[in-house]
Amino acid sequence: MKYLPLTSYPSNNQSALIIYCLGGRAKITVHEDVHWIQPEELIILLPGQFVSFSEPSEDFLTVTMVISASLFSDALSGVPRFSPHFFFYMRSHYWYPQSERDVPRMYNYLGMIKDKVTSQDIYRRELIIHLLRYLYLELFNAYQKESTLMTARRDTRKEELANKFFGLIMKHFKENKDVAFYADKLCITSKYLTMVIKETSGKSAKDWIVEYIILEIKALLKNTSLNIQEIAIKTNFANQSSLGRFFRKHTGMSLSQYRMSNLE
The missing domain is CATH 1.10.10.60 (Homeodomain-like)
Incomplete structure (x- = not known):
């Protein structure tokens, strides 16, 4: 996909997106944080974020998955007590360069989701939810390690x-x-x-x-x-x-x- 399902002016994103850049570069803005997407980079966008996309290069190409708000909600529903700070954290922590070791893992992960989306499995939706939950748990785990807002005792x-x-x-x-x-x-x-x-x-x-x-x-x-x-x-x-x-x-x-x- 060359052009992402986003506008060139900031708009309230209603879906979650998983974007993996295969080549080229483009500019993305989440709230007021500006970033140039690079090859072998993973972009994670959440519902409710204000996002704009512009200036893709001629060779810009991605694998992009659009996740409905209801599917996103179902994926998070099985995760115990997401902190509200996680959503603030994701305003500036939405891009993840992939190391040489990470790249084949990412291709495998995206391939698994694609296979389930196109399958006729009885529990297709549940399997997709679990695959998405894995990714969001990884992000939340990184947030908990990095965040200075976390305290020993939380209400x-x-x-x-x-x-x-x-x-x-x-x-x-x-x-x-x-x-x-x-x-x-x-x-x-x-x-x-x-x-x-x-x-x-x-x-x-x-x-x-x-x-x-x-x-x-x-x-x-x-x-x-x-x-x-x-x-x-x-x-x-x-x-x-x-x-x-x-x-x-x-x-x-x-x-x-x-x-x-x-x-x-």
Whole structure:
């Protein structure tokens, strides 16, 4: 595959992707982290990340697997207590150069998944889930070794709430901007949710909601086919004025200033 199923402007990725570069190079941006994909490099993208893809070389070629959000969720469901910090970690730890020893192993692994996808096995989905779970467990294992955020004692109940909160944000941030909505979904108070998210992530629940909204607005502004009114509708603002005030408050720029700065 030469062109990945991604846009040239940042967009909220709804699927998980496993990308293995066979040759050439291309630019990928995850949130604000920019990386040039190289040959024999593995790229792991998760649902809910803001991703853009551009400038592939003539010889750019990959093996790419698109994993639905439901399949991704099933793969993680058997993994005990993924920390919410793992998803922050994956914003900048999504590319993995493969050593000479790793390359044949990676070809074998991708081949196993491909064989199961095209097979008629009764338990085909379950086998694919287990293969994907193996990869995500390897990533989580690396995260646990490297992360300085891990502590000897963790409140797993709070981490579980944080995981559910971030899952809800990814689904509802466009139409629901109030902490109370998410607290109600989790059957807790807004005050308690704010405290838990601040404790587990270092930022408040409101800050995380705002971050996802701002990233979405920026992504839409980079799509020059959309006018401001259309962007206001897509992000569930009452009108252009309320969208503009919100954006300026959190970025210090007007909508037109940001759009022009990305066209230069």
